[in-house]
Amino acid sequence: MRCLFAVLLLLPGVAFAQQESPTPERATSERATTRLAEVTREVNRKHPRAKTAAMVSVRYVGPKLLREEIHSTMAKSDTPERPKRRWSEDNGRSWSDDEALPELVTHPEGVRVFWGPGPQFHGAERRPTVSIWLRQTHLGGVYYNHLFWRVSNDLTRTWSEPKQIVYEAGASFDSDKPFDPEFLHNNQAYFGNNILRHSNGSLIHVAAAANIPRDVPVPNPKKLSVMGMPADARCIGSLCVVGKWNDQDSSYVWTAGKPVWVSRGISSRGLMEPEVAELKDGRVLIVWRTSNAGLDPNKVHGHKFFSLSTDGGQTLDEPRPWTYDDGTPFSSPSSIHRMIRHSTTGKLYWIGNISSAPPRGNSPRYPLVIAEVDEEIPAIRRDTVTLIDDRRKADSSELQLSNFSLLENRENQHLEIYLTRLGENPADFWGADAYKYTLRLR
Numbered sequence: 001m002r003c004l005f006a007v008l009l010l011l012p013g014v015a016f017a018q019q020e021s022p023t024p025e026r027a028t029s030e031r032a033t034t035r036l037a038e039v040t041r042e043v044n045r046k047h048p049r050a051k052t053a054a055m056v057s058v059r060y061v062g063p064k065l066l067r068e069e070i071h072s073t074m075a076k077s078d079t080p081e082r083p084k085r086r087w088s089e090d091n092g093r094s095w096s097d098d099e100a101l102p103e104l105v106t107h108p109e110g111v112r113v114f115w116g117p118g119p120q121f122h123g124a125e126r127r128p129t130v131s132i133w134l135r136q137t138h139l140g141g142v143y144y145n146h147l148f149w150r151v152s153n154d155l156t157r158t159w160s161e162p163k164q165i166v167y168e169a170g171a172s173f174d175s176d177k178p179f180d181p182e183f184l185h186n187n188q189a190y191f192g193n194n195i196l197r198h199s200n201g202s203l204i205h206v207a208a209a210a211n212i213p214r215d216v217p218v219p220n221p222k223k224l225s226v227m228g229m230p231a232d233a234r235c236i237g238s239l240c241v242v243g244k245w246n247d248q249d250s251s252y253v254w255t256a257g258k259p260v261w262v263s264r265g266i267s268s269r270g271l272m273e274p275e276v277a278e279l280k281d282g283r284v285l286i287v288w289r290t291s292n293a294g295l296d297p298n299k300v301h302g303h304k305f306f307s308l309s310t311d312g313g314q315t316l317d318e319p320r321p322w323t324y325d326d327g328t329p330f331s332s333p334s335s336i337h338r339m340i341r342h343s344t345t346g347k348l349y350w351i352g353n354i355s356s357a358p359p360r361g362n363s364p365r366y367p368l369v370i371a372e373v374d375e376e377i378p379a380i381r382r383d384t385v386t387l388i389d390d391r392r393k394a395d396s397s398e399l400q401l402s403n404f405s406l407l408e409n410r411e412n413q414h415l416e417i418y419l420t421r422l423g424e425n426p427a428d429f430w431g432a433d434a435y436k437y438t439l440r441l442r
Contacts (some may be wrong), residue, residue: 036349036370036386037415037439044418044436051075056418056434057405061129061155062122065091065410068156071098074420075430080104091411111179112138118191120156121203127245128153130252132191132205133162135173137184144184145209145235146173147191149243149254165189165241167256168211186211188235192274193338199282203243203252204313206274206286212237212261219263226268226294236270237261238288240313257314260307268294269334271305271319277339277348279375284309287322287350291334293361302359304332304352306378324382325374333359335402339373344413345441348373350380351388351406351417366391368401368419370439388417388437398423415439 045054057070067088072080084098104116114136122129128151137144148162164172170186177183190209198204211234212218223231237259243252261270267290277285286307292300304322309315321329337352351370367390371380391399404419417437425431 035442036372036384037441039388040438040440041389042436042438043433045071045434047431047433048073049431050428051430053420053422053430053432054434055080055420058416058418059120059405059407060122060410061120065089066155067092069095070101072104091409108178113178114138117150117156117159119194119205121195121197122155123245129156130195130203130243131156131159132165132195134191136190137179139179139184145188145190146183147189147207147241148173149252151252165207165254165256167239167241167259168214189239190272192276193336194275196276196278196284198278198284198312200312201244202312204276204284205241205243206238206276206313207241208238208272208274208288209235209270210237210239210259211235212259219261219265221263221265224264224268224294229269236264236267238271238274238286238316238319240276240284240286240309240316242313255314257309257316260316260319262290262305262319265295266300267291267305272334273336275337275339276313277341277373279348279378281375282310283378284313285339285373285378286316287337287339288319289334289337291361292359293334297358297360301329302331302333302355302361303329304337308378323379325377325379326382327379330380331355331358333365334362335365335400336404338404338406340406340408340415342413342415342441343408348375349415351404353402354385364391364397365400365402368404370415388439389419389421394424394426395421396423396426396429398429413441415441 045056047054052073052075055072055074061068070085072083074080083101085101086098087096105114118132118134120131130151133148135146147165150159150162152159166187171180171182173183188211189207192206196204218232220231225231239259240257241254243254246253269291271288273289275287279285288305290305292302305319306322307316307319323329333353335353339350341348349370350373353365354369368388370386372384374381389401400422404417407416420432420434422432423429
């Protein structure tokens with residue numbers, strides 16, 4: 001049983017009943033005020049040459065104003081190249097020189113392997129920074145994903161030896177036998193978008209593309225095989241991994257919760273790219289990307305799905321479509337999405353793509369919107385849906401407003417989004433610039 005999940009692809013969408021989405025207020029210029037925020041868009045990094053995109057990822061490291069910015073290029077799907085890193089100790093006013101990073105994609109023995117960091121969390125109480133890392137092996141036309149965790153005591157400049165996250169029996173990673181089938185087929189998992197520190201003190205990360213239990217028949221009524229996932233693929237589930245600090249060992253201990261999944265007649269590629277947040281009452285909210293690729297989009301509509309946990313991530317209730325506060329599902333392609341709680345308003349916001357027509361798999365990945373989350377239901381407040389960016393006359397129909405990094409500026413509390421507008425040039429899909437969007441919340 002094998003699974004295909006291309007790294008950094010930022011995956012497809014699913015659904016039940018077709019619903020029209022409200023039209024967000026349009027930003028008609030590079031600077032506009034809408035329902036929730038004033039939005040400014042500016043070029044952050046120009047693409048270096050034709051058929052090559054500029055990619056930018058930005059995040060804070062540690063509790064103060066230290067920023068890490070990673071630049072790379074991309075000329076074909078899911079293959080970031082020539083990564084470089086620079087630092088700013090004054091919140092982006094000045095920067096260090098670029099330093100080259102190891103290539104994320106290598107080809108040992110002719111096999112494509114991605115090895116790189118995902119979400120990070122800087123530990124409180126003088127604990128180290130912890131990060132989830134992904135090892136992805138592309139062998140025989142199939143992508144095998146496995147998660148590891150590492151810690152850093154010098155603000156991510158160096159990392160400890162990786163330790164694999166396991167949730168089922170099977171061989172662990174062995175550098176002498178990196179392509180051992182007993183390793184590749186077991187404990188499969190793809191990293192989620194973030195690491196949450198729950199109010200109970202534990203860390204919660206949600207893994208996607210996880211194997212469902214061996215004694216469960218694979219729920220694939222139409223025997224669907226799509227995007228390299230055979231009909232009997234088990235890696236369609238999602239589960240929380242909960243990290244608790246052990247003072248005696250000065251280390252984290254990770255425990256896997258119970259997996260959840262949906263039929264491949266609902267999401268042909270399973271539950272993908274989970275984002276986790278804590279609601280004000282302590283419940284854990286997870287929102288996933290799903291996919292109707294290979295399914296009839298007029299019958300299986302594109303949605304985000306969500307689930308709740310009342311025990312800190314150990315168990316999740318049944319995944320279902322993420323909706324507006326009036327109970328109607330909204331259309332959304334298979335694309336990345338994020339949530340963030342703002343330090344000043346105290347509100348939880350969701351950022352992602354909402355479509356005015358039923359999406360087909362990954363498309364269309366526009367417009368990009370922000371909305372407030374009603375935390376009691378929980379759901380998106382329909383009357384707060386606010387446009388960040390949309391396809392413009394000069395853009396191609398293949399435009400992607402996706403694959404972004406997000407942070408709250410720790411000095412002025414503005415939200416910052418860093419996004420490459422792939423497909424903005426109709427004549428050159430990959431010839432795309434990286435942009436910075438600044439959202440001044442109202």
